[in-house]
Amino acid sequence: MRARPLLRLYPREWRERYGDELEALVGPGPLTLPVALDLLRGAVDAHLHPELATPALVAAGGGTIPLVPRTPRMRAGVLLLAVLFGLLAFGLAQPNPVLPIILPIGAHASSASIAQARYPTLHIRASIEKNGIAAVFLARGPQSAVVVSTRAATLGWMDAGGGASIGTAATDEHPMTFGVTSGANNENQWITISGTVIAPVASVALLYPDGSREVLPLHDGAFLWFETRPSPFLTPLQGSAFGRLPSEIVASDAAGNEFARLPLHLGN
């Protein structure tokens, strides 16, 4: 991986101020993994502290700047996001012969789809444990609450395991979850890592009414969409959103012909 795509992850104001210097520092060659992860961490930090891109404004009294993240939780959050982004970027760069459909999902679905979901609120809970990392995203959409949790165990890099799960909750007291991906071994660990992409994307589909399709453009005119028909595996609770769980992810070519269909298996 080279530096330029990673530098695009920084806020525009930050790139205008420090982008040339940073690019000159890392050079045009391929990056090592530690340097790539460090740049990702820096990008997250820059987004969390946009005031850093305008030092003259702040120096004139336009804001306050902590010289270090103020709390352990904040530091853990920054680190967690950096690790998750790093795992995703590295996982997406790997060939995945088992579920190739996963790769374009993550590559195309992040910011635009999340924006289209029109989340009124989005809360993130994250923790770093001794043997892994975990994050829970709680979004309260216009029609339902959605909980997305991702987890990646880090017992050892080649033995990385974990999974991603997603659930809806009619009320916070009665959450219901179903697995999107789970488990990994030395041969298909990237499935698990890519699951952290699928879970947020699938959460977007949950906010759409029955039968609607969230279309995500792929390459060469092909596209991918979620089928959000009522799930045969769940009995909708009255007044809840459980009946709108996406049951399948479908990929179609430019003419609308399906060429891949990925069922979303239910159950923990």
Next chain:
Amino acid sequence: MALDNKLSAEAVLILTSLADGPKHGYAIQLDIARVSGRQLGPGSLYGAIARLETSGYIAPTTTEGARRPYRLTTAGSRALAEEVARLTRVTNVARRRLAAR
């Protein structure tokens, strides 16, 4: 402007490097590696540079191509001196306690 008085380890290293004279990012990175043995990644380095510049502890000088040297300001020099004094006190206590073991 309210500032957190505590300097991060990266900030101390950068201020220490610039105490020797203005340097651009790559020169700072090399100097820190030479002095402390620590390899600061580019994202960490420029995150710390941005914070220090915002706090008024360092300031850019004339750009050299894509590289922009930074210099230590008076406020940065004072902050570094205070941090060194604090670290010296901690180091002295640690040395005494280790000697008493």
